[in-house]
Amino acid sequence: MAHQEEADRGQGTIIRCLDIETTGLDPIKDEIVEIAAVDLRPDGSVIGMTETLVKPHSAVSPLASAVHHLVGPDLESAPSIEDVIARFAGADAYVAHNCSFEEGFLRRYLGQQVWICTYKCALRVWPEFETHSNQALRYQLGLVNPLDLDRAKLVPHRALSDSIVTGAILVELIKHASW
Numbered sequence: 001m002a003h004q005e006e007a008d009r010g011q012g013t014i015i016r017c018l019d020i021e022t023t024g025l026d027p028i029k030d031e032i033v034e035i036a037a038v039d040l041r042p043d044g045s046v047i048g049m050t051e052t053l054v055k056p057h058s059a060v061s062p063l064a065s066a067v068h069h070l071v072g073p074d075l076e077s078a079p080s081i082e083d084v085i086a087r088f089a090g091a092d093a094y095v096a097h098n099c100s101f102e103e104g105f106l107r108r109y110l111g112q113q114v115w116i117c118t119y120k121c122a123l124r125v126w127p128e129f130e131t132h133s134n135q136a137l138r139y140q141l142g143l144v145n146p147l148d149l150d151r152a153k154l155v156p157h158r159a160l161s162d163s164i165v166t167g168a169i170l171v172e173l174i175k176h177a178s179w
Helices: 002-011 062-068 081-088 099-110 118-125 134-140 159-176
Strands: 015-022 032-040 046-053 093-096 115-117
Touching: 015 062, 015 099, 015 159, 032 062, 032 081, 032 159, 046 081, 046 159, 081 099, 093 099, 093 159, 099 115, 115 118, 118 134, 118 159, 134 159
Parallel strands: 015 093, 093 115
Antiparallel strands: 015 032, 032 046
16 A cells, blocks of 8 residues: 555656756856746656746847847747746756756756756766767657657757757666666
């Protein structure tokens, strides 16, 4: 009976795979311009997705735009981070690829949380891989349609697409990790 109760509690666990796009790389002076999350159960099933653009107070640097292709006019009518952050709070664990970046920007909004870094985990689980970037891992692991989602709808370096890939990588990590 105790085992079933433990399993039931685990089903209530929310693992939130997050990604953000920003005006630059410095969490002290730069701001979030897009945030997205894919919520997973411990068994890897998707239970929800959310994304939003965010209006920053400062301009997006040309170098940042070159990565995510978001520019000022895209963000003019977007809500502020303060207006949307509650949608991203409340997970049992947060997952990001190179999570120190996301954590640096989100700590002031989400507080101290449990973070799992798929980049660091992948380095340990697949040391033989030539590179461990999100997209490289996606294809090295054969995740053409990550989380069974149509690859034609995924745009690398956009928050929701990167969250989906990170979630798929996490599922593979769990399958392949030696506990």
